[in-house]
Amino acid sequence: MKQDVFLCICFASVGYGENVDVTTKATAGFPSKSPLWSSNDDTAGTEADKTNPELFTLNYARIKIPFEITLWVLLASFAKIGFNVYHKITVWVPESCLLISLGFVVGGVMHAVRKEPPAVISSNVFFLYMLPPIILESGYFMPTRPFFENVGTVMWFAVVGTLWNTMGIGISLFAICQIEEFGVQDINLQENLLFAAILSAVEPVAVLSVFEDISINEQLYIVMFGECLFNDAVTVVLYNLFNHVAAMEVDEPAVIFMDIGGFFVVGLGGIFFGLLFGFLTAFTTRFTGKVREIEPLVIFMFSYMSYLIAELFALSSIMAILICTLSMKYYVEENVSQRSCTTIRHVIKMVGSVSETLIFFFLGVVSITTEHEWNWGYILFTLFFTLFWRFLGILVLTQIINPFRKIPFNFQDQFGLAYGGLRGALSFALAFTLPNSIPHRKLFITDTIAVIIFTVFIQGITIRPLLKLMNIRKTNRNLETINDEIHKRLMEHTVAGIEDLCGQWSHYRWKDMFMKFNNRFIRKILIRDNRPESSIVSLYKKLELRNALEILDTMSGDISAAPSLMSLYEERKNASKHKKFLPSDVENMHELLSKNMYKIRQRTVSYTNRHSLPNENIAKEILMRRHTTIRSSLRSGSFHATNSANTSHKFSSLPVGQSLNSGFPPGRFRHTGYIHVPPALAT
Amino acid sequence: MGSFQSLPDDHQYRTLSQKTGFSLEQIGILHNRFKQLSQNEDTLRRDDLKTIQDLESNPIRSQIIEAFFDKRNFQKDATGSVQEIGFEEFLTVMSYFRAPAHQITEEQREEIRRAKLRFLFNMHDTDNDGTITLEEYRHVVEELLSRSGALGRETAKGIADAAMLEVASITVGPMAPDEFYEGITFEQFLKILKGVEIETRMHIRFLNMDTTVLCK
Numbered sequence: 001m002k003q004d005v006f007l008c009i010c011f012a013s014v015g016y017g018e019n020v021d022v023t024t025k026a027t028a029g030f031p032s033k034s035p036l037w038s039s040n041d042d043t044a045g046t047e048a049d050k051t052n053p054e055l056f057t058l059n060y061a062r063i064k065i066p067f068e069i070t071l072w073v074l075l076a077s078f079a080k081i082g083f084n085v086y087h088k089i090t091v092w093v094p095e096s097c098l099l100i101s102l103g104f105v106v107g108g109v110m111h112a113v114r115k116e117p118p119a120v121i122s123s124n125v126f127f128l129y130m131l132p133p134i135i136l137e138s139g140y141f142m143p144t145r146p147f148f149e150n151v152g153t154v155m156w157f158a159v160v161g162t163l164w165n166t167m168g169i170g171i172s173l174f175a176i177c178q179i180e181e182f183g184v185q186d187i188n189l190q191e192n193l194l195f196a197a198i199l200s201a202v203e204p205v206a207v208l209s210v211f212e213d214i215s216i217n218e219q220l221y222i223v224m225f226g227e228c229l230f231n232d233a234v235t236v237v238l239y240n241l242f243n244h245v246a247a248m249e250v251d252e253p254a255v256i257f258m259d260i261g262g263f264f265v266v267g268l269g270g271i272f273f274g275l276l277f278g279f280l281t282a283f284t285t286r287f288t289g290k291v292r293e294i295e296p297l298v299i300f301m302f303s304y305m306s307y308l309i310a311e312l313f314a315l316s317s318i319m320a321i322l323i324c325t326l327s328m329k330y331y332v333e334e335n336v337s338q339r340s341c342t343t344i345r346h347v348i349k350m351v352g353s354v355s356e357t358l359i360f361f362f363l364g365v366v367s368i369t370t371e372h373e374w375n376w377g378y379i380l381f382t383l384f385f386t387l388f389w390r391f392l393g394i395l396v397l398t399q400i401i402n403p404f405r406k407i408p409f410n411f412q413d414q415f416g417l418a419y420g421g422l423r424g425a426l427s428f429a430l431a432f433t434l435p436n437s438i439p440h441r442k443l444f445i446t447d448t449i450a451v452i453i454f455t456v457f458i459q460g461i462t463i464r465p466l467l468k469l470m471n472i473r474k475t476n477r478n479l480e481t482i483n484d485e486i487h488k489r490l491m492e493h494t495v496a497g498i499e500d501l502c503g504q505w506s507h508y509r510w511k512d513m514f515m516k517f518n519n520r521f522i523r524k525i526l527i528r529d530n531r532p533e534s535s536i537v538s539l540y541k542k543l544e545l546r547n548a549l550e551i552l553d554t555m556s557g558d559i560s561a562a563p564s565l566m567s568l569y570e571e572r573k574n575a576s577k578h579k580k581f582l583p584s585d586v587e588n589m590h591e592l593l594s595k596n597m598y599k600i601r602q603r604t605v606s607y608t609n610r611h612s613l614p615n616e617n618i619a620k621e622i623l624m625r626r627h628t629t630i631r632s633s634l635r636s637g638s639f640h641a642t643n644s645a646n647t648s649h650k651f652s653s654l655p656v657g658q659s660l661n662s663g664f665p666p667g668r669f670r671h672t673g674y675i676h677v678p679p680a681l682a683t
Numbered sequence: 684m685g686s687f688q689s690l691p692d693d694h695q696y697r698t699l700s701q702k703t704g705f706s707l708e709q710i711g712i713l714h715n716r717f718k719q720l721s722q723n724e725d726t727l728r729r730d731d732l733k734t735i736q737d738l739e740s741n742p743i744r745s746q747i748i749e750a751f752f753d754k755r756n757f758q759k760d761a762t763g764s765v766q767e768i769g770f771e772e773f774l775t776v777m778s779y780f781r782a783p784a785h786q787i788t789e790e791q792r793e794e795i796r797r798a799k800l801r802f803l804f805n806m807h808d809t810d811n812d813g814t815i816t817l818e819e820y821r822h823v824v825e826e827l828l829s830r831s832g833a834l835g836r837e838t839a840k841g842i843a844d845a846a847m848l849e850v851a852s853i854t855v856g857p858m859a860p861d862e863f864y865e866g867i868t869f870e871q872f873l874k875i876l877k878g879v880e881i882e883t884r885m886h887i888r889f890l891n892m893d894t895t896v897l898c899k
Contacts, residue, residue: 406886484879486846489827490743490803491884496749498780499887500737501720516740 013205068330075106077359091213094206096360096424100453103364111369126429127317130355132307134425135318137352138204138229139325140345146222147326148511154226156401157417161227161393162200170196173382187440195444198431199386199451201235203424204228205356206460212422214464217473220413224420232426233318237266237431270316274323277306281324282331282526289528292449295340296347299332331526335408359425366432367449373442382447383454386423386550394418412472421447422455493544524590689783698772703778713777717770724768727751738801743826746806751776755805780887797873799885811876814866 060067083090083098090098147154150457170193177187190486204225211221241263281302288295303324310320333341402408409417431448434441694709705713712815720735721727732748742748752768754761756776765772779802787795789882807823821843847867867875 432798484876486827486842487803487876487879488823488884490806490823491881493741493743493827494747494803494806495745495780495885497738497741498777500735500741501732501747 003530045652072361073354073356076354076361079361080353080357088548090209092461092464094209094456097460099357099363100367100456103361103366104368105364106361107365107368109366126359126433128311129579130427131318131429132304133323133348133355134350134359135229135232135307135321136303136325137348139227139322140329140348141224142225142229143327144326144330147226148220150219150226151221153223153401153405153410157223157227157394157397158230158578159234161397162231162238164390164393164397166193166196166238167198168196169199169382169385170194170392172385172389176378176381178375190242190245191438191440193245194434194438195447197235197238197242198427198434198448199382199423199445200231200238201423201426201430202228202421203426203456206422206456207420207463210460210464210467211416214472215474216416216467218429219407220473221414221428226418228416229322230319233267233270233316233322235426235430237263237316238320243435249341252622254582266314266316266481267319269313270310270319271323273306273313273315274320274325275327277302277309278324278327279526281328282335285332285344285361286526286528287334288336291336292340295336296344299328299336299344300347302328307599319418330524335526335528350523355424359428363425363428363452367453370445371442372446372449373440378443379447379450383451386451391418392420410473412467415470415653416463416467416472419459419466422459424456428452435569471663482628530661585589699774703774704781705774705778710774713774714770717773720841726769728767744821746823746826749809750802750806753805755811756802780885796881799881800873800876803867803885804869812853814868815872816866817843818848820867 079099079102080095083095168188173196174187174189174192176182177185177192208221208225208228212223274295281299283296284298284302288298306324307317307321310317333343336344394414398409398417427448431445434444439443533643696707699705699710700707705708717727720731722731729748729752732751738744738747749764750756752764752766753762754765755773756779758775779799779853804815807819809819809822810816821840824843825840826844
């Protein structure tokens with residue numbers, strides 16, 4: 001934390017330095033650097049210039065804004081580095097807590113030197129610059145297939161759940177306001193509803209990282225993820241709605257009805273723009289074959305554009321950017337080069353992560369530096385109602401939707417969902433953008449901050465032990481083997497076939513229909529060189545490509561020795577073939593595999609760790625010490641076809657469950673192993 | 684909800700219901716579908732199933748149709764295949780895809796899982812010898828990939844071989860020099876698919892709605 005203290009001091013002294021009338025001198029805690037800054041405020045500098053040209057001038061005003069931004073971002077990055085030094089900390093205390101605490105510290109320092117925090121939480125800055133990256137990141141890394149399988153549940157919880165929470169909290173708080181003792185009788189219903197809308201925005205960051213850590217079952221993960229994401233959209237719409245209503249003097253029911261209708265228009269409009277821009281992006285990437293460098297740029301600009309255009313028409317910009325990302329991802333990843341793909345992912349992760357970090361950080365800072373209005377009754381009841389309505393809501397909603405789900409949620413799942421409803425960045429920002437016309441604005445801000453801090457700290461820290469205690473259902477998706485993939489496909493086709501046969505349809509039919517439509521029309525338009533591909537094949541292609549890159553990466557400088565691309569497509573055909581699976585073959589293959597040791601990676605990213613990129617667990621088990629062995633065995637006759645020799649099927653899979661020390665004698669490569677192809681099948 | 688004039692063979696339905704676990708209404712609906720497919724005859728033939736339009740585009744169409752005529756799926760411990768089936772057999776095969784009830788014991792769940800996996804196994808094992816050989820597996824993979832056209836048989840072979848290798852390594856482990864790997868037996872099949880959640884993937888939500896009008 002020393003770096004952080006240093007940076008705090010740096011920043012504070014910077015702020016201190018820019019004041020034109022330097023009244024308070026540096027206090028004792030500051031190191032000797034500050035006199036350098038303090039001696040140069042602008043007026044003194046320019047006067048000195050005129051009389052006495054100096055070799056060394058400081059022109060702070062010019063770089064002020066970029067400098068401050070950079071400094072804050074750097075500070076946030078150092079914080080992240082610092083927290084992850086000792087891994088155990090982030091396991092037990094979610095990173096958001098740590099960031100907020102750090103924010104407290106910095107806020108305290110800034111308060112001491114009476115400096116105002118930067119106006120980051122102003123409406124424009126937050127909604128135009130800080131929120132889009134967060135949504136983009138979440139949308140891009142959302143695992144699409146589980147999402148679409150659960151889309152009904154997700155939307156149910158997001159839309160109806162948010163409405164439930166808002167109405168529930170709003171009305172109960174209004175009831176509380178009527179009690180005289182709390183002294184807040186002047187808060188009318190609209191304001192309460194507005195406040196409740198702010199509070200219903202659920203923040204997934206901390207919870208999702210806990211969920212990943214304990215490998216929670218996929219259904220719960222995806223529902224939580226999706227709910228939080230779409231819930232943001234709904235919250236913003238509700239917020240705008242109630243803001244509008246609260247600002248009006250008279251509340252006419254007719255206007256409220258129109259606004260509720262507007263709710264749907266806004267949502268659907270957002271979806272429309274999202275699809276439009278998603279399509280445009282995918283279409284554009286079809287033509288960027290020759291200019292690979294700008295591919296990431298195209299993606300980012302179009303996504304951001306969808307956000308901005310939706311904002312222009314006062315539609316739901318969050319929905320727009322989400323739908324844009326979801327729809328374009330699949331097509332874009334087929335069109336762009338591998339490098340661009342990696343770049344896109346990296347940049348999205350980076351920007352999203354910085355944004356989030358900054359927001360939590362500012363939460364801490366601002367909590368200390370703003371003026372608070374505290375009201376015990378109101379705040380405590382807010383906390384209570386927030387929890388109460390969330391739990392009740394999840395319970396009721398789950399009961400209703402469970403019959404429609406293939407895997408119903410059990411009690412532990414529901415608890416996880418309910419308890420994981422932390423509040424965070426969006427609530428904070430929305431509270432700050434409350435218009436000044438609302439008399440109890442400060443109370444609302446204080447209250448929001450209190451709820452956020454309570455949920456993030458208390459719930460955030462305790463959720464992990466609680467879930468472990470409750471023995472929540474874990475995922476059993478470990479390593480996806482080829483067999484798994486094949487059989488999943490098989491089962492899907494079987495079920496689809498039987499459904500067609502007996503006329504009982506479920507979502508498989510829609511999926512099938514969509515895939516047909518996709519292959520016939522959409523892919524032709526959007527994808528550069530279009531070949532309909534099975535997922536099994538694309539799994540292998542991606543695997544190969546990465547394997548190849550890995551070999552090149554790790555076998556430093558010795559490219560000539562790299563075994564030719566582990567290709568499943570290459571088959572050295574042989575003369576005598578008949579069908580057998582000799583044990584020596586199997587052993588041979590074991591050796592092959594244990595030498596090369598690649599794991600088949602999952603095709604769909606089921607989890608994305610918030611702090612790392614997906615697919616980072618690349619098997620680093622290429623034993624360097626076997627290079628020479630591989631090289632020599634490659635060069636030896638075993639790979640070259642002789643009459644009795646081998647088909648070298650080079651498989652890229654580590655037999656599941658096998659450890660690397662599979663007990664085979666290293667280095668020897670038997671000639672005798674082969675898989676024979678029955679003459680009837682060989683063409 | 685469809686309306687049924689009079690449930691034909693009510694007693695027969697009850698026995699069927701007990702045997703397969705469908706509700707009486709569902710049996711009624713499926714019977715309607717059966718009659719629609721078989722053009723109101725008592726038995727169903729392969730050709731009747733082949734006329735279903737939606738099924739045309741399914742890559743494993745032939746295996747699915749074959750599954751209906753495979754005696755092993757009739758739960759009567761017989762093997763071989765038949766040319767035509769009656770409603771009872773139709774329903775029996777359908778019952779493999781029923782959703783398990785919520786409150787069942789672990790053993791029952793395991794049993795259901797075994798039954799479903801047995802169905803799949805039978806789909807693979809076309810020559811009825813109790814094991815899935817390399818050839819049979821390759822055939823399945825080829826069918827699955829047949830729609831993607833581009834890469835064809837070579838890839839399919841490669842993939843099938845890799846898959847077999849996986850199975851071999853998981854189930855058998857290092858083998859003695861004179862052992863001979865026949866193919867995948869049912870127990871091994873169970874083992875390799877341990878990680879996959881069968882209950883949700885292999886079940887059909889049987890609606891209580893008569894959809895015979897809607898399907899072709």
